[in-house]
Amino acid sequence: QALTHVDEAGAARMVDVSDKGVDARTAVATGVVRTTTEVVELLRSDDLPKGDALATARIAGIMAAKRTPDLVPLCHPIAISGVRVDLETGDAEVRITATVRTTDRTGVEMEALTAVTGAGLALHDMVKAVDPAAVLDGVRVERKEGGKTGIWVRNAPEAQEENQ
């Protein structure tokens, strides 16, 4: 097995996907920002007329998805057709879930992962003055579907096998 993003000599390249089909594809990625109870309460801003903190992170995630080809050197520019970034506040953490759809020649795992890190970085930025020790953990693909390889789901029996 070899990395697809480098050629037989080891040189980086953007893989040619001209022959791949234009298919509907979806990817879901997640991550979690671990911080303090106090910070989660500040982020929720429950008693303020405006509550832009979590909105800022959602928008940062959506916009980051669109910047994926600018950030990830060997990624193809693709036509994203939809993005959702869901934030769920826990006791001392914010769980991030990004869902990206396309109808194009490559999957959108990287766009979903980039959306998660975009939202995570925006949260880091907003909380850093109060909690400089916050951590973004577990940035990973949960599920992807579409294209020739079909559906992949983390922790599905066959997926676990493949990754052990």
Next chain:
Amino acid sequence: QALTHVDEAGAARMVDVSDKGVDARTAVATGVVRTTTEVVELLRSDDLPKGDALATARIAGIMAAKRTPDLVPLCHPIAISGVRVDLETGDAEVRITATVRTTDRTGVEMEALTAVTGAGLALHDMVKAVDPAAVLDGVRVERKEGGKTGIWVRNAPEAQEENQ
């Protein structure tokens, strides 16, 4: 205590730093991509004349640091004066350390964290065909110095206190 990035009504803003001093500042952030032993061997490309895989991740991290104000909505655009992205391969993981320096009005934690996620996303991208289950973990600031607040070190006795 309140979030500095939203005003008293909860509206997002880019905090005014006109009055902060122009100081030399440094931040170090880290993270780790957990994957498989096989993938780490492929990334190291030890037997290939070119070995662009890890170089691609280093450069992605350096370039991501420069894109921080484009990605993080409330971050100030600042004059980065130096960036290093170090990758250390372990048995089934790649540890990422980013060091960013500036001489400007704000700290560079966000630039260092963005460099780590940039390198992490590039690694995710290169390994995803072989290991779709890879995870970027532990994206966090390790140390920062400069500016009015002086030195902060993760897990220093006083820092631990402050974060409990």
Next chain:
Amino acid sequence: QALTHVDEAGAARMVDVSDKGVDARTAVATGVVRTTTEVVELLRSDDLPKGDALATARIAGIMAAKRTPDLVPLCHPIAISGVRVDLETGDAEVRITATVRTTDRTGVEMEALTAVTGAGLALHDMVKAVDPAAVLDGVRVERKEGGKTGIWVRNAPEAQEENQ
């Protein structure tokens, strides 16, 4: 009726357009920069061998159209297939008309509006030393066609009705 760009809880999202057809679509937007007679004469540069002022605004408008998904948070990145930015100088104003075409899944009103504001901002920039009081007015869609909703024309009898 509800805003399509926020979900039922009010969270921002990039609407999924996977199911929309790939159609030829056109949008025309306009705006006007109101300034002074003197400034309009300077912008026209009639007696200079080069007359880059209006060209600068045209190009700013065309390039801004391409940056629409970077600027408008919930806009889809789409494949623009043509842009024109026409500037017409009046006595103390410059009228801007942008026409954008695509063959993609969404309309191009936002691209046309962004082209108008791009040209308008470039004009503001060039005249601000002479006329700091210039105003960009009336940035609006005049006409769009293509896609499922067909043709919409400002001030057409049915459009007026719909907007009252």
Next chain:
Amino acid sequence: QALTHVDEAGAARMVDVSDKGVDARTAVATGVVRTTTEVVELLRSDDLPKGDALATARIAGIMAAKRTPDLVPLCHPIAISGVRVDLETGDAEVRITATVRTTDRTGVEMEALTAVTGAGLALHDMVKAVDPAAVLDGVRVERKEGGKTGIWVRNAPEAQEENQ
């Protein structure tokens, strides 16, 4: 009097500001999106748990301010030190006020104007399915201070004179 952004032959240039002082500077710009009463109610989302619509416009404005040198061809890249975008909903309109600060060699009128248009375009985008006839009006500088020319205020007696 001549345009500073073109040379004596009419060729566009980015004016050399090396000799200008590094001063604290502020600019305030405003604009208004005219739409319908129904749309303003939707934008305010008063009865929804999340209300991201206005937050999206505020963040779009703040991020647009940072993209000014990418959009306005002859603008200098400068170190913005603070941005606020305030939205005030009226009966059938949303009034936008952007305040930008810097400590650099040029004024920040263009950054403030770009913030207003960024917020205005985001509002246009969110309302366009309900009100395709919305209009962004009156994008203009209200006040600027700092640098050699001191304070300029729209409609101040001396400013009116200067612009007639």
Next chain:
Amino acid sequence: QALTHVDEAGAARMVDVSDKGVDARTAVATGVVRTTTEVVELLRSDDLPKGDALATARIAGIMAAKRTPDLVPLCHPIAISGVRVDLETGDAEVRITATVRTTDRTGVEMEALTAVTGAGLALHDMVKAVDPAAVLDGVRVERKEGGKTGIWVRNAPEAQEENQ
């Protein structure tokens, strides 16, 4: 014969390509950085465990190809489906070859040329402290195919004719 990128009055425009077919297209461009023997040896880094210099130039070229519509004012944003940047070191020069593929409505000559200049600029940057006199020469299209005009090859008998 006339320039396609300006209209009959001379105004710049992005040509409408809505009617052009979605075809597989390829372009190859080349260039050469002329420097010193010493510099070429440093770039090859033969005796270092990491050899990021040439990798940096390859990645700069690949990423530049994706930025083509941001850089070239009248270029269409298109869906690049593959990029290779090959560097060949000579005695006192580095030869750059970029190959870009797409399945879209326009050719990819500009993307290939932009990739060559991106790699060339990165090489200039890395060698400038040792050789400030380095030169990027001969940036040109070698071959393109696809679309209505079919194959064009530099120095093919018919091509030479056409260009004399």
Next chain:
Amino acid sequence: QALTHVDEAGAARMVDVSDKGVDARTAVATGVVRTTTEVVELLRSDDLPKGDALATARIAGIMAAKRTPDLVPLCHPIAISGVRVDLETGDAEVRITATVRTTDRTGVEMEALTAVTGAGLALHDMVKAVDPAAVLDGVRVERKEGGKTGIWVRNAPEAQEENQ
């Protein structure tokens, strides 16, 4: 002698310039687009009311200078304080000269070279339908001054010595 942009192990880095002085610096770079007599006449558009072709190239060059840190991986983001792009049409060529000024911690050779390639790519784009064989040649620094190393002039006796 070693490349400054890679460390002792060969890893790419953005060199730390925190200790360099904030000085006025200037760089001049040149290049030439070789095409046909017919194309040069079309570019000059002497008989058209608007003549945006050369303006487009000038503006492309100025805007490219501002994108230098996005394009050149290891370049520092710096505060450009002025840019000129001069185009001189010859019999079958267009000569490009870019002059960039800053008051910052690094020189602006890369910004001047990037401006030349930006203008050159825009010319390539505009002429490619008429002359697919056009060539951008001789992209090089002519002169730089400011900073610790003082003045460097191409072909000055001492410079020639230094580069042999």
